[in-house]
Amino acid sequence: MSPASLDHMEQMRIEQSQPFVSQEEIREGEEEEGEGENSIAKIIDLSAVAITTAKERRKSQKVAKEEEAKWMIKEAERKGLIAQSITNAVVIVLVTSCGMPIGYSAVLLPQLQSTNSTLPTDDEWASWIASVHSIATPIGAILAGPMMDNWGRRLTLQLSLIPVIFGWLSMSVWPNHFLLLTGRVLGGFSVGMGLGTSQVLVSEISEPNLRGFFMSTPGAAYALGILLVYALGSRLHWRVVASLGLVLPTVATLALLFLPESPVWLVNQNRANDARRSLLWLRGGHEAKVNQELHMLIGHSKTEKDKEEALRQETRDVTCAPVPRWWHIMTRPQVFKPFFILLTFCLLQILTGSYVAIFYGVTLIASASNTPSQEYNCLQIAVMTALVRFVVSIITSWCLLRHGRRRIGLISGVGTALATSCLVAFLYYKSLPGVTPLPNQRDTGIIAALIMIYVAMNTFGIFSLPCLMIGEVLPSNVRGSVRGVMHSLINLMIFTTTKLYLRWRPSWANRCVHGLHNSVAHHNVLHLPVSAGNQEQAADADRGILCRRKELFLAEPG
Template identity: 40%
Template sequence: MKDKKLGDGAHQAMLGGEKKPKVTTKETDRADEYEALQSFLRSISSTATLPPYVKGETFSSFRGVFNQCLITCAVLVLAAGAGHPIGFSAVALPQLMVENSSMKIDEEMGSWIASIHSAATPLGSMLSGPIMEAIGRRRTLQCTTLPLIIGWIVIATSVHNGVLLFGRVLCGFAVGVMAAPSQVYLGEIAEPRLRGLLIGTPFVAYSMGVLYVYALGGVFSWRHVALLSMVLPGLAFVALCFSPESPTWLARRGRFHDAMAAMARLRGDPDIAQRELHELVNAREKEKARGEHSIKFLATVTRAPVLKPLLLINLFNMLQILSGSYVVIFYAVGIFEESGGSLDPHVAANASALVRLCVTVIACILLLRLTRRGLVMISGVGTAVCTLSLAYILFQGKVEGLAPPVFILGYVAFNTLGFFLLPGLMIGELLPTKVRGLCGGYIFCLFNAVLFGFTKLFPIMKAKLGMAGVFGLFGASSSLATVVLFLLLPETKGKSLLQIEQYYQKPNILWVTRKKASNNQEV
């Protein structure tokens, strides 16, 4: 009964039925926000007659879809620039280790050059949450281009290993800051039917950025590669100047008219934009009426609707790292070389980047057709089969022929199909609106901290276990990740962000118990 009264109160506030509260000195900000809300609601009062959502979906006009894709392209340019530092170590290390190199390094320094990027990324990820909540998603993405460009300049002009490492730190910091805002931004501007595709496309650009660096490394020196890597971040900054801010962020900041302008541009139809924004503001007011709006961050993340998706995302991220998704990018040439086979390691590394790019494109298209869970299950099973099969072959002894590179390329393909895209999808879809920005930053912070440790220790692990043991670990982690996702991952295809939040507000934990939990809730 109490919840019903609170909900009714929020509904009356939405209709402007409550009288304006008396303003005191301490309540000036609250009164200003109240007045802005009432002004906004009066301007879209016609939304009271609009039909409700059908299965949580909003269909934009052709103009709206075009605008969403155009804005996504601006993020894609930046995402491709973020892929450059990841792939750079694979082309720079072989050049730096040759005898006539001007900055010759040993294997220990090489591991630092490969892993230091991931050591700096957690700091950027930790700061990205507060930054994007304070200045917005779009501005945060623009700010990341500056340290990224400076980092490449430092790398290209370095004359000492320490300077090179500092440049890698700057690039890693920039990539850490941009990781969460890009996924959150695309998740908040996209309509439900396009959200999976738009959130997945940055991984296409990311893979293209890695391939771009691999290709340049086969033609130019590592210094020239660093200089050419500055082009895309500069273009991204300019493109983002013409993009709107996230309507969700604007509405939660009380900037309702700005949110309406941004939503109208993204949906291409004022009526559709009004209805969606009205639902968003209504949910926000009900949240305030329940007293949840003012709960501190730590208390909020320990609540079940937030804690359940947060634990799932972090658990999968750890298993994904152990499955080798990123280590294969950092040490591509070396892994192909030590696994054996008749294919040239440099050619095989370029082939892996090309496979990753093509499969990412295919995965984004499949997200429009297949369910999230179906795509992830195919990815998990395929990844486990390829890695465990390769581990068995390598355990028999050194293998010639095409078997090792074919299995590695198959592993890259299946891993990219679902596992590679899933972290971004989960952050953009599973986290509640009020903590999406902050939690997204902290998730990437933990992810990159563990990734740094795993990347740094990879040479030691490889020496102790051998390549057979390494791929055995990849296979075991992939298998466990598949089981975890089968049990816990909800299906979000075609669901609005509000519907996904409501799923986690129910007492279900396993996906198979959702119907029983839903029936109990209704009773």
């Protein structure tokens, strides 16, 4: 056979050995192959969708976590704001209770010196009752410093309220001159301890963005206490007013039990865990913020301790006796220059009549208008002056956050000088022979308007600035001890002016008193120091007005 035949036969044999595949089977196979390809495509598509879904899920989870974190931060800030506001509210109640003893003499003395008084009081006793409050205030201020450092801010505030509670109790239950003086002394002691300590506590628990606002509230609360006691005294007997004076300090004492201690003091006492717990409550549980702030507090505490140790080493060569060491501190240029600037400004502030208007509010109005101090108009005017003082204190708090101290001081000085100038001129005009007197109501209305303008302008700057100056001008490492000395001298000057006022109450002397207030107000305007960095700095420094320290209170913002 030929080779071609053999190849043909072999091919036929191979074909016969293979199974027969029909056309249907072929079509089914092709369909199965198509379905397989579709399945693979579907699997690929599903995998892509799954990957995309996973990415979107992770992205949405990330966004959700970020939103949750933002919400938690906002919630922590809200809780922190509430916690700090609660603490500040308790301080406001405390400072308001400190303002009430200061204004109490203004409503007490007219009732004691009235014709139907159950406790007749002459001018000598009246001057002591009004002024003795200022004798005890520096004692409390001096003791508050070491008590704050050793026992804490919260406990010091609680202890500061105990004397004023007993003071109000003694004046309301046992009415005699000796116990009135005792109550006034106890009230002054509490005011000295409480005011400075409350400012320290507020500054240490507040966040920087809230500190300015919270630090401005004690001034308004102080004025609110004066307004409250004026309003009560215009309607009620002085013993009832003393009984009601027990309410606020009692409430503040109980409220302080539920507040945390200052984290700054806890860090200084090496109690970092307690400071952390205090910060967690004050910052609403914001862990990151608490950790950062605690780290800063620990570092600042270490720096302050190093400064104290350096100062101790510096003064060790002088002597170990306390008086020479204190004298060495006071004679340092960075201490005595701002100290005497502050002392001079505070003396001028007192001589403008700021505290005379508070301690003798009703008596001053009655003397100026020649009407009995128990007359209803005088009491109404006194309450209105207290209301003006309260409203202007709030306005001042707002202005101090936005304007420089010098600008506010100039406006206050000009306004006070103009008001007292008009008052002196009007009183002098009334005393001239042959002048037709005005109707009593119009006469009293003019005097009341001038006195209220005087109170408003005086409160706006002259009355408010010294408290801020002490905290801003004095070096931080000696601020506590120097502040005690400063408060002692200031209150000694307040005692002197309030003790002598009743001796100057006759009409001719009254004009002289207002004339003195007017002259000092003009002096404040003409000699108010310029801003730090001004071109006239050198000339003013030569006159002993401006300190070289760059952070003087007089610097304008920015």
